[in-house]
Amino acid sequence: MKVVYASTPEQEKQIEELITYFYSDIFPSYFTDEEITEMEKNNILSKVEMYKHYDGTVKEAIQIITSLQVIIHIIETIQYENVSEYHRTVFEKNISFLEKYSLSFPFQIENFSLPKTNIISYYCKPNNQFLV
Structure with a gap:
């Protein structure tokens, strides 16, 4: 018999927040x-697809969270550095970890080497909540 621990609601929320961060902060750039x-x-990066191979254990949640965070960090780092073999x-x-849980991320690192300068996007978070 094997004992596994279920992921916490906070971990599930963290996964959702990281995916939202990709759509609102990374992708529009x-x-x-x-x-x-x-x-x-x-x-x-669809959670609907993720649940096909994700059992909701702590180990899986931590792997997904860590992989998303590492990918974000690398994308944000290569804006200021050249892409190295290590990157x-x-x-x-980390993409392969995500794919293990059916989180599709079909990009190469080169897709994130040159950010746009003027970002006007429906997907970006608003700077304030006032209507003009």
């Missing part, structure tokens, strides 16, 4: 709104 809409249609290896390794 590199892709157009039309491309991001297409990503949603194709279930890129590429770690990036690909």
